[in-house]
Amino acid sequence: MTKRSPIEIRPLSPAVGAEVVGLDLSQPIDGESFGRLVQAFTDHCLLVFPAQQLEPAAQWSFGCLWGEPLVVPYLAPHAVTGFPGILRVPNMGKAETLTENWHFDSAFFEEPPPIAILAAQELPPIGGDTMWSNMYRAYEALSPAMQLLLGQVRAAFTGTRVDDGERRDVVTMHPVVRIHPVTGKRALAIGRIESVPHLEGMTPDESRPIIEFLYRHVARPEFVHRHHWRRGDVVMWDNRCLLHYAVHDYGDAPRLLHRMTVLGAPCT
Ligand SMILES: [Fe+2]
Structure with a gap:
């Protein structure tokens, strides 16, 4: 045995x-x-x-x-x-x-x-706790209409890279709904407005309320x-x-x- x-x-x-x-x-x-x-x-x-x-x-x-x-x-x-x-x-x-x-x-x-x-x-x-939130759950909790909208949208993610000692501000576009390569499930990908300032193809006025809504949504206690x-x-x-x-x-x-x-x- x-x-x-x-x-x-x-x-x-x-x-x-x-x-x-x-x-x-x-x-x-x-x-x-x-x-x-x-x-x-x-x-x-x-x-x-x-x-x-x-x-x-x-x-x-x-x-x-x-x-x-x-x-x-x-x-x-x-x-x-x-x-x-x-x-x-x-x-x-x-x-x-x-x-x-x-x-x-x-x-x-x-x-x-x-x-x-x-x-x-x-x-x-x-003190010094760390919190994690499940983005499969966050995606699944959205209405079908919001899932449909977000499924077509990419967001701008900002950050700073250092290349050869030079600091460089970088903007990279990623889908707001990503498909996990192992599970094949859909997960939300978002951040706060300071690091995710806009959605592709939308004006800042259109983007901001969506990003701010999603940032509140991902912190729902039942995902955390x-x-x-x-x-x-x-x-x-x-x-x-x-x-x-x-x-x-x-x-x-x-x-x-x-x-x-x-x-x-x-x-x-
Ligand atoms: Fe981190």
């Missing part, structure tokens, strides 16, 4: 997220367990692995199971020593924080990266899981069907996460 994979998948909310119990990410993962992780990731879009205390080498090995790691040369000063694909995410202070709003990462890339993996290193005594970080947590999520929001309510308290970004479809 083959030994059953020992891991347990516990959903965290109806909309998004599951906790994976019984797995040590610093050890090799057998094929059956990895297959269950892939299925859970597809089903829940966000996986939480508690009590891992993951070292950079182990985070790197785990991330490589899911695809090719993203290494951005201009972010090298922020990388963990010896691991150019693992970035340090410290407390920058509330005023400098760019992620305290609903967004998907690297939205101004031609192909925004699909998977992010965060490993908690140091946490404030209280709010994660309270615990010591040693590792969290991975699908950037193609979730938005996230980093709550900065912890003042000057130290907080450090290690972040790895993975390109490409999950391995099977």
